[in-house]
Structures are given as C-alpha cells and as structure tokens.
Amino acid sequence: MKAAVYRAPGDIALEDRDMPVCGDDELLLRVRAASVCGTDMRIFKSGHFKIPASTHRVLGHEVAGVIAKVGRFVSGFAEGMRVTVTPNIGCGRCKLCRRGYNNMCPNYEAFGISLDGGFEDYMRVPNIAVRGGNVFAIPDGVSFEEAAVVEPLSCAFNAFQGLKVTPEDRVLIFGPGPIGAFFTQLAKLYGAKTVIVAGITDNRLETVGRMGADVLINTTRTDLAQEIANISNGDGVDVIVTAASAPQLQAQALTLLAMHGRVNFFGGLPKGAKVELDTNLIHYRGLHVAGTTGSSNEDYARAMQLVADGQINVRDIVTERYPLTEIGKAFDSAFEGRGMKAMVVPGD
Ligand SMILES: [Zn+2]
Ligand SMILES: [Zn+2]
Known part of the structure; x- marks a missing residue:
C-alpha cells in the first residue's frame, strides 16, 4: 500500500x-x-x-x-x-x-x-x-469527504458552545478560512443578529459570504474599528472568534467587544508569542475571554449530527x-x- x-x-x-x-x-x-x-x-x-x-x-x-x-x-x-x-x-x-x-x-x-x-x-x-x-x-447520507471534515467542525462547535450566542448578538469572526466558515454557519444557525467576517483574502471572504455571513470586511482596505462602530452604533460586537494565527488580532478583539462581550482565541499562536492585552477592558466591560483547543468525542457526536441533519454545510x-x-x-x-x-x- x-x-x-x-x-x-x-x-x-x-x-x-x-x-x-x-x-x-x-x-x-x-x-x-x-x-x-x-x-x-x-x-x-x-x-x-x-x-x-x-x-x-x-x-x-x-x-x-x-x-x-x-x-x-x-x-x-x-x-x-x-x-x-x-x-x-x-x-x-x-x-x-x-x-x-x-x-x-x-x-x-x-x-x-x-x-x-x-x-x-x-x-x-x-x-x-x-x-x-x-x-x-x-450516518447515511453523509459522504466520506463530509465526514472527514466533521473533525474541524467539531473543534469550532466546542468553541462556539461557550460563546452562548443569542439572537441579539452581533458576531465578528476573524479569518475566513474553513474554521471561519464553520463559525459563520453556527452563528447563523443559532440565530445571531449579524455575522461579520473580517479577513485579508477576497476569494475566501466571498465563500463565507455564500455561507451566510452578513457583512464581509477586507481589513487591507477597510478600517475595521470604524466599520464595527458603524454597524453596532458604537456599542461594539457581542461575540468574537479569532480564527487566525495573528497575535495582534487577540489584542484588537478586546477593543471591539461590547459590554459583557465574549471572545474565543481559537487560532493558536506561534510558540513563544506574547500578546499585550488591556485588561481594564476585561474588568470594566465584564468581558469573558476564553480559548479552546480540539474537541471532545461529545462535541464530535453533536457536530456529526448537525451535518447529518443538513444544518451545517x-x-x-x-x-x-x-x-x-x-x-x-x-x-x-x-x-x-x-x-x-x-x-x-x-x-x-
Ligand atoms: Zn484538524
Ligand atoms: Zn486522560
């Protein structure tokens, strides 16, 4: 073989x-x-x-x-x-x-x-x-290729559950790759008010746009902070996921969150990377800062069910x-x- x-x-x-x-x-x-x-x-x-x-x-x-x-x-x-x-x-x-x-x-x-x-x-x-x-x-009806991709979906699902997305929430996802596409679909499925995806590659942004993202922002051309302020009437977004391995995004995420905002630092950083965070934002805005890695077999079973039921593409x-x-x-x-x-x- x-x-x-x-x-x-x-x-x-x-x-x-x-x-x-x-x-x-x-x-x-x-x-x-x-x-x-x-x-x-x-x-x-x-x-x-x-x-x-x-x-x-x-x-x-x-x-x-x-x-x-x-x-x-x-x-x-x-x-x-x-x-x-x-x-x-x-x-x-x-x-x-x-x-x-x-x-x-x-x-x-x-x-x-x-x-x-x-x-x-x-x-x-x-x-x-x-x-x-x-x-x-x-499950019947799920192809081998789809089944293989349930693994990364389950990792996104693990992170997503802790973010407690509600219909009132504006969600910002950094990184329009496969993981960003999963978060986009999960946020829509759980009723998020607005799903915003920020990234630097147009073709990938277009793909997540087809998967339901409401607002696509290419940060090489658009001032993200300004755009978020416009969309949220100055409040900031309720939920952020950093699905990209860029240290500065983690620090920036805290500045874009609304009161009681939640963030998951999903993408790991290169070994030894250190990020300076303004912890007063966490304190005075009551932010929740989380990270997850991988998924449990329980997360996996649930993610597989979402695919089998046709809820996530x-x-x-x-x-x-x-x-x-x-x-x-x-x-x-x-x-x-x-x-x-x-x-x-x-x-x-
Ligand atoms: Zn993987
Ligand atoms: Zn053990």
Missing part, C-alpha cells in the same frame, strides 16, 4: 509500505478521505514535540473510511462499516478524561501526531482508540481533491490558501 510519510520538517515522501497488522483488539481502516488541516501544515513546516527527530509519521487526523478488518476481540464493528475516527485519544483514567475531555488529556495519543494518521491507504486503529470511543459510524468547504500520490500538491494548495480545504483521496 501507499503511505505519505513525514520524515522531517519540509519532507513528506510517498512510500510503499506493508499493510498495517490489525491486532486482535484493533480495527483496520481503509481510508477513503483525509483532509489537510492547519495542524498538518504546522507539523510539515516545523515538526511537533510528540514527533521526535528521525521518527517517521503518517500525518492526517481528519479521516473517514471503511472498516477493512475487525480484530477478533472487538465487538460492535463490522467489516464494510463506514466510520470516522476522532484524533485525540485520552488515557481514560485522568481527571479530564473522567469528565469527558479526551481532547485535554495530558497523556494523549493522537492520529497524525503520535500514531500514524490518514494519509495512507490503510490506517491501523489501535485498541486505545476503539476503547476510547473514538470510532464513529458515519461542510461539503462546500472542500474545494480541492488530490489522490494520495499527489499529496505534495495538496499541501501546496493548502499553503497557498487558494481554496478552502484540500482533500486527499487515497485509492484514486
């Missing part, structure tokens, strides 16, 4: 590998769709602390496929079942795992990071993932498709940010 193997920063090579062995308490997945995520791009560029130098790893943690083999001690799954696998596997024993936060477990394992991920024809699903509830049946987020043999092109297109999400389709 073919596998796209990360060997060092900047180096992903297509290798012929033996099929992974499916242990008695494991599953083997035939990968049908795996999307390229910002995390894959970050690892490709600068590595990951959980991938020691000289370790070879198959990246890709947004994965959907068909069960090709079921270990003889595994119940509840059958060959031919369409499934997705959530990437973050908790230890199952710590305080966070006990509370359902498998995404926050300090001793986590993750597909595409500490375990081989989806950029290969067949992916081994170890017992910790089977036992951890990380394997989900794909993930299909139009996938703008490019590449066979596994052209994984380099998939990464190139992701780095160029031409479209929204690039999908790797093994076996084609």
